[in-house]
Amino acid sequence: MYQHFCPSMDSNPNSNKYKKSTxxxxxxxxxxxxxxxxxxLNxxxxxxxxxxxLYVPYPIKSME
Incomplete structure (x- = not known):
């Protein structure tokens, strides 16, 4: 049933696209x-x- 099963990353066909340095x-x-x-501190x-x-408060909007 699992004659060709190999759990290593080398058997993954999609693993080659991530090895490139591009x-x-x-x-x-x-x-x-x-x-x-x-x-x-307070x-x-x-x-x-x-x-x-770094302190930049939000502008206060009027409630009119």
Whole structure:
């Protein structure tokens, strides 16, 4: 019944397409950010960030 059964990856016909080095992976781009200091911890917890240059609050909309 299982005369030709071989559980190794080499017997998988689809495994060859992943061995090529032409696959390009994604790259993360993280711009440099200046270190300008830190909020006091109680303020940082309220604002959601420790660093002042990352704090950008949502604009307040009027309810009119």
């Amino acid at each position: 696959i390009k992976f994604a790259r993360a781009y993280i711009p440099r950010q200046p270190y300008i200091g830190m909020f006091p 303020q940082a917890l309220k604002k959601g960030t420790l660093f002042p240059n």
